[in-house]
Amino acid sequence: MxxxxxxxxxxxxxxxxxxxxxxxxxxxxxxxxxxxxxxxxxxxxxxxxxxxxxxxxxxxxxxxxxxxxxxxxxxxxxxxxxxxxxxxxxxxxxxxxxxxxxxxxxxxxxxxxxxxxxxxxxxxxxxxxxxxxxxxxxxxxxxxxxxxxxxxxxxxxxxxxxxxxxxxxxxxxxxxxxxxxxFSYDSGKSKKNCGLPMAPTLDEAISGLGRPSIDKAAISTYSTDEPVGRFDALMRTGNSAMGVTQHFQAQESSEKQPIELLAPGQTMKDLPSEFWHESFIRRANRRVADGTPTEKRGGAPSGIKRLHGNLQSLTITGAASREFIHPREHRSLTIRECARLQTFPDIYQWEGSSVSVIQQIGNAVPxxxxxxxxxxxxxxxxxxxxxxxxxxxxxxxxxxxxxxxxxxxxxxxxxxxxxxxxxxxxxxxxxx
Ligand SMILES: C[S@@+](CC[C@H](N)C(=O)[O-])C[C@H]1O[C@@H](n2cnc3c(N)ncnc32)[C@H](O)[C@@H]1O
Missing domain, CATH: 3.40.50.150 (Vaccinia Virus protein VP39)
Structure with a gap:
């Protein structure tokens, strides 16, 4: 039984x-x-x-x-x-x-x-x-x-x-x-068009959230009173108070990179090499056992990367809020944006430091x-x-x-x- x-x-x-x-x-x-x-x-x-x-x-x-x-x-x-x-x-x-x-x-x-x-x-x-x-x-x-x-x-x-x-x-x-x-999908890196409708794009997933706050503890408000689309409506479900937590702009890192130079789809590699991180240079050169450069395997962290708004996001990992740049704004994605890309509704509450929370989000099954x-x-x-x-x-x-x-x-x-x-x-x- x-x-x-x-x-x-x-x-x-x-x-x-x-x-x-x-x-x-x-x-x-x-x-x-x-x-x-x-x-x-x-x-x-x-x-x-x-x-x-x-x-x-x-x-x-x-x-x-x-x-x-x-x-x-x-x-x-x-x-x-x-x-x-x-x-x-x-x-x-x-x-x-x-x-x-x-x-x-x-x-x-x-x-x-x-x-x-x-x-x-x-x-x-x-x-x-x-x-x-x-x-x-x-x-x-x-x-x-x-x-x-x-x-x-x-x-x-x-x-x-x-x-x-x-x-x-x-x-x-x-x-x-x-x-x-x-659904069909296309993130620039992985794509499949099988005649099915496209999965929600990054813009469809996050644009209803509105501008992030500067203050970590602040509760921000949606960009519009009504959902901007079906996915936005799904994410707002149950959030009658309409307040959004974890939607704040991360502090700029001390190694300031000119992210305004990056177009959607471009990565740190497209910046002058003086802006490449040490760790990026090491990892980009590493080869895995079967001889394929890690970058070609699709999993190698490539440092910062500006995402396309009209495509699906790349895989959300514990590094996403550090590495992924908003399609148009010169800032990284917020924790709440990453949570939405993982399909966690806005009422989902998170415990722990920002580092812990983004790790929990990146680890999750959507x-x-x-x-x-x-x-x-x-x-x-x-x-x-x-x-x-x-x-x-x-x-x-x-x-x-x-x-x-x-x-x-x-x-x-x-x-x-x-x-x-x-x-x-x-x-x-x-x-x-
Ligand atoms: C890939 S994540 C799973 C995420 C989860 N399935 C979800 O959808 O949110 C793996 C989890 O295993 C936990 N973990 C790692 N080592 C563990 C251990 N020895 N015993 C129990 N949990 C462990 C981690 O803390 C992490 O939360």
Whole structure:
């Protein structure tokens, strides 16, 4: 027997993943995270407890006790990604990489009906593909039918291109597809035009916020009384007081850069080299294991960058409010603008210092995408919907399918991963 509606959120952060589930009518029972600020943000907004715990050391049976011993309906979570991220140095011995296996151990102990695992694309090539292959094999051996897919969350209406790896699994033997894409997108760097309407642009996402204040503690007001468009209306939902927090202009850094020289799409590289940061020069020259310059991999921080207002934003990370320049104004994005680009509504309250808050925002699963995933699994499960939305049928536990990239070419590292997964998809396990 599963506890029909229990959602357990691991590595729950500020609650982006959980908030989407809440919006879809599935209120999480509890979250777990090591960061006290994130836990406080979670509790304020999701409205259920967030236990401050180290999931790297806690025995999974402790979590089982917290569920009352009943298998949850779904476990959701995105273990930290710094160890895999292409936006930072990839380090196979980074202990945070092991946290994916702590997630697995908890799934093994709690045996939820469904799970959704989220991570960065760097996971696909970590440990020469062995990490993801081990994880996939272990989920199947636990009795799950799973699908793995790299998705760009802009296709679900997020005003930002954000590539993430998702693994969805169920123990009821249901064959299923991922939610279908709803939007085309183009951030200048990632694009896909599949005849669908464009995802909301950066301007559509933030222009209703109006001018930021100078004072950090000030509450600013919207640019207009009425929402300027559909996305703006969505973000204003529930904010009857019409006040906007966290919408202030950051202090100028001591290394003043002539950002007024940057046109949309231009980066620090387009400024005279005397304005390049030391760290930027180091990172831009770094090459990753498969020999592709990090800049070409799309993840290398490029210092400051002016975004296009008429396109989707680039991926919001913990550095976004430092590195991303407003399309027309000579300032970086505010924390509230970054929160909106991650689809957090304006009523979302944040706990902690500005550094902590932007990290919580950059780490999050956008609630809008999470809500689509939550509704999707509920429909497939038959809990609320017809249960026949997909071409589903009962199957034995297996890797139902995988999508590692939409590009025509693959790096040698990704080809390696594909070979490992294909072996599993065909039913043979090819492990070292
Ligand atoms: C990628 S974020 C998850 C964000 C979250 N899914 C959301 O939507 O807001 C990873 C989270 O793992 C937490 N974390 C890192 N190490 C941890 C550990 N050992 N135990 C528990 N949580 C940890 C971090 O504090 C961070 O909030």
């Amino acid at each position: 599963h506890t029909e509606s229990l959602v357990v959120s691991l590595f729950s952060g500020a609650g982006g993943f959980s908030y989407g589930f809440l919006q879809a009518g599935l209120k999480p029972g509890f979250g777990v995270d090591i960061d006290p600020d994130a836990c406080r943000t979670y509790e304020l907004n999701v409205g259920s407890p967030c236990h401050e715990m180290d999931l790297g050391t806690i025995a999974p049976c402790v979590l089982k006790r917290m569920t009352g011993g009943q298998p949850p309906f779904v476990i959701i979570g995105g273990p930290p990604c710094q160890g895999f991220s292409t936006a930072g140095p990839r380090n196979a011995s980074d202990l945070r990489n092991r946290l994916i296996f702590n997630y697995l151990a908890i799934v093994e102990e709690l045996l939820p009906k469904w799970f959704i695992f989220e991570n960065v694309e760097g996971l696909l090539t970590s440990g020469k593909g062995q990490d993801i292959a081990r994880l996939v094999r272990a989920f199947v051996e636990l009795g799950y039918s799973i699908r793995l897919q790299k998705v760009n969350l802009a296709a679900y209406g997020v005003p930002q291109t954000r590539k993430r790896v998702l693994i969805i699994g169920n123990r009821i033997g249901v064959d299923f597809e991922f939610p279908r894409e709803l 609630p809008l995408a999470a809500r689509i995933l939550a509704t999707h699994i509920q429909n497939i499960d038959g809990k609320f919907g017809s249960g026949l939305q997909c071409s589903q049928h009962i199957t034995s536990a297996k890797l139902l399918g995988y999508v590692l990239t939409e590009a025509t070419g693959m790096s040698p590292a990704l080809k390696n991963t594909e070979a490992l997964l294909e072996g599993m998809h065909q039913g043979s396990f090819a492990f070292e």
